[in-house]
Every structure is written in structure tokens, then in C-alpha cells.
Amino acid sequence: MSDVSDRSARTRTHTWYPAAPDWEAMKRLSGVEYLRRAFADERTRPPIASLLGMRAVAFEPGRAVFEAEPAEFHYNPIGTVHGGFAATLLDSAMACAVHAACKPGQAYTTVEIKVNYVRPITADTGTVTCEGRTISLGSRIATAEARITDPQGRLLAHATATCLLIPLERPG
Amino acid sequence: MSDVSDRSARTRTHTWYPAAPDWEAMKRLSGVEYLRRAFADERTRPPIASLLGMRAVAFEPGRAVFEAEPAEFHYNPIGTVHGGFAATLLDSAMACAVHAACKPGQAYTTVEIKVNYVRPITADTGTVTCEGRTISLGSRIATAEARITDPQGRLLAHATATCLLIPLERPG
């Protein structure tokens, strides 16, 4: 963690490319294929990833794993990492787990998430891992769950999500 | 919104001061007084505020209001602002609404949040307002709700939260 006796201003610069979902590729590729390709190239990686400092680790059918390093710039007013850090990681892992269960031509949108914060996260926690898994996949609704663990495997937060599945319009 | 035909890399620099909760002040001040003071000075404002680009608008007993401008750097892989942006705003507004209901010497921690995403948020949405309100305040548990609206007053997302109230140790 940064030296808190040094009270001077800190700065950080993050870099991103304009988000550009490739709807044609989404009609052709399975969710897993689409996600692997999108995260492999920094030019198609979503801007939120560099904002928060999170990276995709694995996409498999119905499963998505992200990692991140909690840092001082994520802090809330009460001296720990803001809950929004965990909520963003969990939301990503659950949405991508559902996406990774989608067939070509299927899109989705997250309807709701529910997050439980179990242990405080600080800049001393080390790299956290967030694993999302699809629980159920119907014709219109999918549900998923995710957990964040620290390097010792201790549970830091867990969540569930509900997604709406939306068929992409097929080209004529 | 930025010109999406320009596909070059973008950068942004954010600035913060090390988070420094003032536990002695928390024992002496009501939650409203503490929050107003903490957010008035950029040196005590939480780092997450500059990371996401959100600012406090009002703190009253049991009520907290934040504002933010959704931007391209908040985007997810499917071309809209990531759900974590709304979740972070809502979490802040609900936690601060509970804090703003606390008496001197009372601290809190957020146990869980539940967020419903109602309308997509984009870089064209304009300034969004997030208002949190305490629903119930018991001796150990408090609950709160929050809503995000766009400049036309349309509902974009809503949430509830459960907080655990923790008495701060009194000095001897």
C-alpha cells in the first residue's frame, strides 16, 4: 500500500479505445469465442477494464474469471476499497458467464444484481480473483452467481444476477 | 459523446489524496456533519469519487445525493455504460444516506446491495442524479434505497441496501 504518511496528491492515467461491440461477429460467434477475441486485443477490450484495473483470465462455456489489484484509488470515505469495486467485478463476471453460455445470435442485458460484501478489501489484500458461473439458462431469462476471493482463497464478496436474453436480428 | 469514427487510444488522468477516515471526528460529529466536511475538501474526499467522476450534491439526515457524467471510459463490452458505474453511485448514495442518519460515535458497514438496471446509460445520457434515502434504522441494522435519474427525470436504475451499524469505541 502507498505510504499514507505522504499526504500529497496522487495521479494515475488510464488508457482505452472507444468501445465497439461487433454485432456482426456476435451473430456468427458463440459467446465464448466472442469474449475471448474481444478481450485478447487492447483495441476491443472494454474501457471499464482499464478504468478499474481489471483483466479477463478465462472464458469457458457458462464461466468467466477476472482478476484485479485493489488499490488506494478505489477507496471509499471509510478507509477501505469502495463496494463499487467488488460490484463491478462481480457484475462483469456474471454478465460474461451468461454471455459465455450464449449461442451465436444471442445477446443479453443484465436486469439486476445482488451483492453480499463479506470481508473488507484493502490495498493490502493483494490480487483478487472473481469467478462467475451461470446457474440457469432459459429461453428468455438466465441467472448467474460469482465470488471474489483473495490470494489465500478467502471469500471477500459473492453475488447473483438475472439477465434477459435477447435474440439479435438476423441479417436478411 | 466522443467521435467513435476516431479509433485511436484515449487517456484520462485522475487525481486523489490518500483516504483518511478521521475516527476522532466521527465520534464527535453527526453523520451529516462528518460527510459535509469530508466531501467539502478535496484532500478528504474519497479517491473513488475522482476515479469514477462523481460528486456529492447534498447530505441531509438520512439522505445523500450524488451526480456524475457517464462517459466512454465507463463502457462495457456491449456498447453501454458498465453496470458497475450505476452500482457504485447507488452504493455510495445508500451508504452515505445511512451514514447521514447516524449519531456521533456510530459507524456502519454495507452488508449487501441489490440493484435493478432499468434503462441503458450511455455517454449521451447527460448528467445523472443518484438520490439515496434511509428506509429503516434499527439498533444494529439499517436499510436504504436509491434511484438514478437522467436530466429528464427518467428512472435509470434503483437499488436497496442493508447496513450493519457498529458503535465506535469511545476514548477512555
Added chain:
Amino acid sequence: MSDVSDRSARTRTHTWYPAAPDWEAMKRLSGVEYLRRAFADERTRPPIASLLGMRAVAFEPGRAVFEAEPAEFHYNPIGTVHGGFAATLLDSAMACAVHAACKPGQAYTTVEIKVNYVRPITADTGTVTCEGRTISLGSRIATAEARITDPQGRLLAHATATCLLIPLERPG
């Protein structure tokens, strides 16, 4: 409350008519009209109402109100009314609030509910009122909230729900 010094077995008999949703009427009537008619006649009232001892008080566009008397037969193993009593009332009020916002030909199904238990409910609480209101109504998703209060107006429990809207097939 019943005399707990009397430890003998109690019995209660509830009466219902087979549930019979009238899909043709649902295509013709607004949600409010359908609900008012269904609850007005004991032969079309849902069986769950007599099982739990709850009754409909009001249906207006986007709003539904139920009442019930918590009793010993609702008790859990720790000496208060089981959370399922409140969950059932809240689920009913939210689902019916969404139904009461539906146009003719629109059906719905509840996707998820989230319930906060604020104060214990006992057989001494008296008649509780559960009011549900629609928060948002999109083309496919609706959200609602509900609160249970005691005769003194104190909040006992609150909830939110997400419903999926489903168009009924139109007759040829």
C-alpha cells in the same frame, strides 16, 4: 395470541376452490379489472389467500394492497411469524401491482424478489397491511416494491421484485 400455557394440539381448516385463471378474460380486461373480478368472488380467489389468511383490499393501476392477521399457525422454530408469511404477502402485492399495470392481453411472471425483514411479526402484531407499487414498466421487464406495516404504521418488512412481461397469444 393463543394461550401458550395450553400446550395441546390446535387445528384449523381452510377452504378453497380450484385455481382457474381465465385467459380469455385476461385478453379482454385490463389487469385492474381482472384482479378486482378474480378477488371479488370466493370461487375465483386464489387458494393461497385462504391458506395464509390474506385478503385483497384494493387494486388500482400499478398498485395492490393486501391485509392479513399474523397468527400462531404461521410461526417458525424461533417463536415469531415465519419470514415466509411476509415474503408471500410482499410477493402477492408486487406481482398484483405489476398485473394491475398491465393492459389487456399482457401476462407476467415474477422473476425474482428481494425481501428485507425489519421488525419481528408475532401473533400480537395485529392486522398487517401490505402495499405494492410498480416502480418501472418497460416492454419486457417491470419492477415493483412493497411494504408491510403494522396497525401503528411501523414498517415490518419491505421488498422489491422483477417481473417478466409476456404477451398472451391473441385468438385467431
Added chain:
Amino acid sequence: MSDVSDRSARTRTHTWYPAAPDWEAMKRLSGVEYLRRAFADERTRPPIASLLGMRAVAFEPGRAVFEAEPAEFHYNPIGTVHGGFAATLLDSAMACAVHAACKPGQAYTTVEIKVNYVRPITADTGTVTCEGRTISLGSRIATAEARITDPQGRLLAHATATCLLIPLERPG
């Protein structure tokens, strides 16, 4: 399922004994021991069990399993088992899973539950099984999850819960 062409009134009588939590036993016994004893005897079984027609199948440390037969008397106005049936089973399984993780002298109360309804439940579903498991057990907060499955093992509903742990006063 009952013959729906027969539209006459049905009745059912349920029997219970007054709920009587044994606080002295709770100080002496682990949660598992307390629950096994309470559910083994119809005189200490909670009234909600006979109201809904559910029974305890197993209690192990941090785990609780219930069973029930969905029936016509559980029906909602739209021709399926009311969501309150699943919510009550899930709430029971999660609360008892947390109780079954408690040491002697520890009590708990459920703060909130979140339920996802995955497949409709009807009187034709057959016996459903509801298994709850503790996810995290802190000093003040515990979380749990539960799932309901049909006889073919298909997921019907799933849930999470947050409980507050409360130390029982020790006798002098």
C-alpha cells in the same frame, strides 16, 4: 393433481402445537443438535411446517434440507404454485443452515432473502427438495444459499440470505 373439472370447494385441516423455542436448550446445544431435536417431535416442530406441508429431511453443520409436495392449495391467481411456497421453503433452508452452523449460545435472525424463480411449480411437479448451505459465517453476519429441485433434479428456484448472529444472554 386434483380433478379441475370438479369445481366444488375443497377443505384441508392442518394441526400444530404452539411454537415454543427452548432458549435454555439453545444455550447448551449446538445448532445441529437443537434443530434435530426440535423437528423430531411433532410437539416442538414449528407450526409453519404443517401449514405449508413441509418436513425436515437433514440437518448437518451448515446444511439443512427440507421437502414438500406442491398442491392445489398453494396456488396463485395465475394457475401455478404461489412464489411464497418456494420463498418459505428457501427461507427455512437458509435460516436453518445458518442455525446449523451456530455454536451453543448463538441465536440468529434473518435480515434479508433474495429469491429467483426459475421454473413454474405446479401440483404435477412432485416432491420438491430444498437444500440450504451456509456460504460465510462471520462474528456478526452469516450468509447462506439454497436451491429447490424437482424429482428429476431440475432447478426450480434458488436464493441467498443474510442473517444477523446474536449472542444469547448467558444465565448468571
